[in-house]
Amino acid sequence: MRLECSGLNFAYPESETMVIQDLWFAMDGPGFHAVFGPSGVGKTSFAKLLANYRDRPELPIQTSGIGTILYSYNLERLPGWSSTGRHLDRICPADRQDLKKELIDIFQLGPVLGARFSQLSMGQQNRMNLIRYLLQDFDLLILDESLANVDEKLRQAILLAVKELFSHKMFLYISHNLMEVARFCKDILVLTEPSREKPSKIVSGQDDTRISVLEKPSLDRIMLEVMSAF
Amino acid sequence: MRLECSGLNFAYPESETMVIQDLWFAMDGPGFHAVFGPSGVGKTSFAKLLANYRDRPELPIQTSGIGTILYSYNLERLPGWSSTGRHLDRICPADRQDLKKELIDIFQLGPVLGARFSQLSMGQQNRMNLIRYLLQDFDLLILDESLANVDEKLRQAILLAVKELFSHKMFLYISHNLMEVARFCKDILVLTEPSREKPSKIVSGQDDTRISVLEKPSLDRIMLEVMSAF
Amino acid sequence: PDSRAEQISLNYRLKWLFNTSVAGDIFAMEKGFFAAAGLDVTIKEGSPEKDAIKELELGYADFGVASADQVIRALDKGADVVVLAQIFQTNPMQWIYRDDQLQITRLSDLQGCRMGITYGGNDETIMKTLLAKAGLTLRDVQVTGVRFDFTPFLKNRVTLWPVYRNSQGVILAGQLAREGESVRFFNPADFGVDFVANSVVTSGKMAADHPDRVRQFLSALLDAWEAAMDPANQKQVLAAVKRYDKGTQGEVQKAQLDATRDLVKPRPDTAVGRIRPKAWAQTEAIMLAQGMIKQPVHVTSRLRDLASFQ
């Protein structure tokens, strides 16, 4: 599995300023990778481009071993006409019932399966949405702040569980929580604003697989490296 | 300034489970206070009740020295018919032009004032929305994940600046970032689920006023205290 | 009195659209009959939703054309209307039928006929009267409601269809003739039902307060009608009508004019506009009998011919 970008440029139509300028990077293998950077740097834009890159053959994005790419984000909603539990049932392939149950447990959504989506708290909405995607066929799943409104403890539990359950899949995790990114991700693509001179680059994360007592020195080093990248 | 709650109970109509049960607490004085707790515990519900408590005289909520209460949240949008800059101009009282300029600087929104709201990144939208509230008359402003999609560095800078600029106002900060809450807030109301036996309680935060080299031990102690509260 | 400044402006509301059956009205306007009388008359077309008698009262019109039943109904409800002239000596409301299907020689021939009736219309009143004369009621015939178009008749689903003899009647006869079918008209007057049709009316107030104006208007109008009905003027009349009724073909209009002449001036010595009190009395009697008015309105006392304004 490989994701490569060789000189990607992007600007929104009707806008002169480049959002992404001359982006070069490569990411290899399954696991949790991250896209990180300050607010407004272009993470969402990049993620959407990537999710639809096959429709835009002019883009210098290449993949190998990656079939289906899914993009999820934190503002998605489930339809309101039936309970969230029934929606999950409906979109869950027959052979993944066990996975569904397991995920519901991990995501702590059991008690709210009977509620409509609009009756969930924001964090519950985030989690409910993400479960849907995890039950689908995909090779690369982009999580654009998909868990932004979940508390840290639960989020970490979810991240670790997903890493374990889907160890053969590739994830692109977009989050503003530096510590989390540094700790749980493999390759961290740190985007910088085109106006700064520094090019975007990849920093290696700690890729933890369990909640260990913090290895502070090494984590601090990664976090420092990420922060000094922009 | 005092905010007090003596035995608040709340359940959504048509739902049997209590969201808030027998909540007792008091918060004093201006500054940054926090409401913290796991996803789905009832932070948003509590905040909305508080924002409208005057319309529901049956609620056991009392305030003193608090006139206007405003509630802001991260999904709010600005109308789309003109640029965000023009919207800010329109809702900014004439005597707060300087404050507006200062806030725009601190919030790093200068470059996107010409854009429509729908063209902003999520973090930019969060910030743009919050600025509006800060320009209004208020005594207590509730920030319900209002900066959830902003990067940590900028968010901290914003928090510190707001604390300084609005030192005589009261804030209720709802966030899932424990470190931030522990570091920058005064009183932290930690909500617990009614099903657990532990009652909600107030933990004192560090109330930093600048980004210091981390005073790790004391911060760790607060974080531990908060986490063990639920 | 030719100078425009001294002309009196008047509105004249017709019963229906401009077509050959108002040839005299059009001729009066086109050939300057009104102008010569010092009048500036605006002629307006009518429709079922508009009612000349109402407009007289509201002041939207000074003169108008109304059917006899309208006049009688209006009198019944206290309207102040007088009749100045009876344009049609024979009611143009007649029934068309294909002559290979039916022969109406006696009213009893109507029994069992499939016929069109405009509910609430004049033709319903007339047909009921005819049937009553033959000892029948509407239940002894098969009635189809009449609407804006003629499909039921054209598709041969009814035998008798009410038309205005001198306008639609001519058109339908022509259309059927082209397909080799010939038609006849069933004329109620032939069977003793003399129901008055369109008349020129004005308000009693106008008649009382401005007899001169009424006289000027009426004599100009009747002169125009006389001229229009004169076969010698046929070409001019048709040209004038054509200007207002562009949709109808020339030869149709010619046939319509002939039919109109028969109804307006059945004999060369009939004066156009002659009011026949007996017919009016019969009309009122019919309406009273059918409960359309509650008590006699003495319509004959509201008839004022030109002579009464001399």
Add this chain to the structure above:
Amino acid sequence: MLFRRIYQFMIVYAVFLAILLVVKKGLSLSDYVIPGLSLILETAVQMSAGFFTDVMDTLSVAILGQGISIFLAFFVGILGRKSSWAGSMIRVTAYNIQAYPIVALAPIIFILLGDGFLSRLLIAAMICYFPLLLSVLGVMAAPVEDIEHFYIATGRMRWQLEVKIRAFENLSKLTTVIAGSATLAMAGTIVAEFIAANAGIGYSIRIALYQSDLAAILTALFMIGIVISVYQGILETLGEMVKAKWGSENKGVLL
């Protein structure tokens, strides 16, 4: 609420009547132009029972016609929601048919369908469906990205689902329009009866019109108004129930 609708209608009607009577007095018009109150009351007493039956007759056709309209509007709206060639073709057809005054189409309808119940129903439905169609098109053509994204991305999107999502998200708009279209169905049926029928209140109105009987027309309008108010009120209540049950939009309970 139903009750409120009825007395509100009474107020509206009374105001309307009062204006007419003031005009009558002001211009001292005869009963022929504007009937006096006593004549109206007399006519009402005489006619109202018959007119009530007529209105109920009309209403029954209107309800059927409205049903057909709703079906038709959704059918065309769903087919025509895409900006593709076919979608645009369907819209052009639907729009054009509307632009033709029904009186001009009536002869053709009668030729094709005869002048029985079917024509009457078709005319009623044709008058009623178009406004519904406009709303349905508006709703169906606007994507709800936050919800649809998942289904599109995972290849699960079917037209039924798309329609369901968009309808659901605009439930209150659609129920407003559907409840409101009841009056259109009623008007459509009356027009159809006016053109060609020998039953229903439209037919009675035509007779009154031919006989210049404004008092009868006013009585008919009153009857229509009452019945429409009740029908509309029932529809609105139904709409609220649908929203409450299907929608369960508790979002704004607190805020």
Add this chain to the structure above:
Amino acid sequence: MLFRRIYQFMIVYAVFLAILLVVKKGLSLSDYVIPGLSLILETAVQMSAGFFTDVMDTLSVAILGQGISIFLAFFVGILGRKSSWAGSMIRVTAYNIQAYPIVALAPIIFILLGDGFLSRLLIAAMICYFPLLLSVLGVMAAPVEDIEHFYIATGRMRWQLEVKIRAFENLSKLTTVIAGSATLAMAGTIVAEFIAANAGIGYSIRIALYQSDLAAILTALFMIGIVISVYQGILETLGEMVKAKWGSENKGVLL
């Protein structure tokens, strides 16, 4: 797009004509029931110039009427959007007026306003405004909480702002309905002309109907269709421009 509209209309019309001719052949109806192609063409050649002028005349009134309808719909929609007593009263009034067939109201309108241009315009607007109203009510009654919250909380909400927010958020629905209502305005004007018998294509249709001249009616329908297609196309293009300029909804550019 404009071009497409026109030839799509041509196709629709041709299909419609073909059906009529097939019916004619099938039931071997004579020319006076359904005119043959040659008669239609002959009539078309003869009439089309005159009819075109008539349609343009009608269109000019329709445009004015549509303008008034839009104004009226927003006026009533904005006043009636609240679920308060007054709002409900306004809705009851608006709905009731619609339920009355225009033919029943026409005599009253003529009594109150005379039979000039004003009555014709009023009738056209009355027919056109109601469907617009339904949509406007639907849009205006649905709060946009995410946007409105700030203004309500800070006491800045004015009705103008509320209306602006809701209109803007539903811009594409509103432009669909407004562009679509063009055909309603046209139909309304034609009906008004039909009743008021004055000028325009409605008047010509009444004459043709009176003369049972189906060929002329078909010609008129053709003219109406062409002109409507062009007008509608222009409105839609305008709508797109408004959306592009005012809306600038670039949200979904990438997704």
